[in-house]
Amino acid sequence: MQTIASPNKYAGRASAVEVIVIHTMEAPEGTATAEQIAAYFAKPSTRASAHVCADSDSLVRCVADQDTAWAAPGANANGLQLELAGYAKQTAAEWADAYSTAMLELAAQQCAEWVRKYGIPIRHLTVAELKAGRMGFVAHDDVSKAFRKSTHWDPGPDFPWGPFLARVSALVSGAVPVVNPIPAPAPPTVIRQGARGSLVTRVQSFLGITADGIFGPATHAAVAAYQRALGLTVDGIVGAQTWEAINAGRRASAGPSTRDAAQTRATQAAVHATVDGYWGDDTDNGVNIVRAALNGQKDRQAQVTVGAAPDGIWGAKSQAALVATVKKLQAAWGVKDDGVWGSKTEAAYQAARARNYKAW
Ligand SMILES: [Zn+2]
Numbered sequence: 001m002q003t004i005a006s007p008n009k010y011a012g013r014a015s016a017v018e019v020i021v022i023h024t025m026e027a028p029e030g031t032a033t034a035e036q037i038a039a040y041f042a043k044p045s046t047r048a049s050a051h052v053c054a055d056s057d058s059l060v061r062c063v064a065d066q067d068t069a070w071a072a073p074g075a076n077a078n079g080l081q082l083e084l085a086g087y088a089k090q091t092a093a094e095w096a097d098a099y100s101t102a103m104l105e106l107a108a109q110q111c112a113e114w115v116r117k118y119g120i121p122i123r124h125l126t127v128a129e130l131k132a133g134r135m136g137f138v139a140h141d142d143v144s145k146a147f148r149k150s151t152h153w154d155p156g157p158d159f160p161w162g163p164f165l166a167r168v169s170a171l172v173s174g175a176v177p178v179v180n181p182i183p184a185p186a187p188p189t190v191i192r193q194g195a196r197g198s199l200v201t202r203v204q205s206f207l208g209i210t211a212d213g214i215f216g217p218a219t220h221a222a223v224a225a226y227q228r229a230l231g232l233t234v235d236g237i238v239g240a241q242t243w244e245a246i247n248a249g250r251r252a253s254a255g256p257s258t259r260d261a262a263q264t265r266a267t268q269a270a271v272h273a274t275v276d277g278y279w280g281d282d283t284d285n286g287v288n289i290v291r292a293a294l295n296g297q298k299d300r301q302a303q304v305t306v307g308a309a310p311d312g313i314w315g316a317k318s319q320a321a322l323v324a325t326v327k328k329l330q331a332a333w334g335v336k337d338d339g340v341w342g343s344k345t346e347a348a349y350q351a352a353r354a355r356n357y358k359a360w
Contacts, residue, residue, distance in 0.1 A: 122169045
């Protein structure tokens with residue numbers, strides 16, 4: 001874990017660790033949000049801090065557990081403070097999107113470590129229990145209500161306490177941590193006439209015109225012609241739809257770009273992804289959905305991934321399809337196909353991904 005140390009702390013603690021306090025950063029979701037907020041906490045003038053900041057792809061340590069962070073007056077001396085990217089006003093649907101799901105997995109892994117280390121019970125305390133000195137998990141909002149030293153109400157009323165604590169509990173009981181949570185999809189950069197740079201060069205090379213990195217009238221005309229040929233909206237602008245077409249075209253012309261196309265195809269077939277020998281985000285997502293299903297996220301998407309009927313009811317057939325999928329993945333990755341995802345399977349998966357994954 002990266003450390004960006006904050007000077008805003010008391011050395012040592014006036015009390016033993018008793019509670020884990022959950023916060024939202026009130027900052028936009030992004031893959032650099034944890035680093036940015038940690039950098040903010042690193043400024044002496046901020047006069048605030050937390051022990052750990054989480055976003056969708058990383059945890060950043062700001063204050064050591066044995067020191068007192070300045071985050072929730074009333075529960076600083078006995079609290080471990082965890083900051084999550086996003087806002088207290090988030091709806092339940094927003095807490096369930098791909099970004100938050102990835103971030104909450106990392107946050108749950110951090111909390112599971114704290115639970116093991118400090119013996120903190122995995123339960124969300126009431127305000128009365130917090131005031132009475134019970135051990136457990138609380139929201140900053142609970143601390144504000146209990147001690148009335150702040151009006152902060154994060155992480156908000158729709159924070160998914162039930163699923164979050166269930167995940168912490170599963171991890172403490174030995175569930176396999178998701179090592180590469182599904183990354184938040186980045187919005188494509190829209191390029192149009194006047195744009196310059198490597199993305200322009202990429203489009204020009206693909207279209208077979210002079211690749212000078214300058215989006216002028218000739219590039220505009222070539223993009224429009226390409227859009228017309230594909231039946232897309234003809235505007236000469238490379239937006240989401242045109243990027244998708246261009247990237248698919250580049251992949252098709254490049255052929256399998258993974259080092260072991262057979263292994264990639266077998267992996268794709270196992271998770272019912274498009275079998276093109278190209279290990280990109282789709283293939284990653286499929287494998288991550290299988291791991292999430294093994295950890296209890298047995299939903300419609302998981303049924304589709306393992307090839308079961310997507311009726312939203314996880315019965316014996318879905319479970320059998322999940323185990324069969326794990327066996328196929330194990331065979332693809334060259335480990336014993338016993339249908340149980342343990343440390344050897346995890347290591348084989350990581351090795352296969354490192355060998356074959358390529359982002360576009
Ligand atoms: Zn807070």
